[in-house]
Amino acid sequence: MSNSDSQRCYAYIYHNGNRLLLSQSIEENGGYYEAASNTILLTLTVGDRVWIQTGASTFCYGYPNTAFSGWKL
Known part of the structure; x- marks a missing residue:
């Protein structure tokens, strides 16, 4: 399997x-994507x-499996 852009889903903040x-x-064999998460703290x-x-x-994979959260501290 190659790691071309067609097999990756990128999200930038x-x-x-x-x-x-x-x-x-990154898409693995069978069309399933690995989970990805990140956290950033901004002032x-x-x-x-x-x-x-x-x-x-x-x-990006077609199911609505993406979430974004933010908090005001």
Whole structure:
């Protein structure tokens, strides 16, 4: 099996236009993806923007198995 982009699902976390974090899931034989998780702690100020964006993947697995959480401390 090769590890081409078509067998990976990338998700990046951005803060004010800067890419800070990458989570990556790789397809294994049979079409199942390994689990991927990550955590980042940011100090935010009024007007800051934070978002998640998929990467150069051809596709990400079709089931709604992705979650994003945030907390205000």
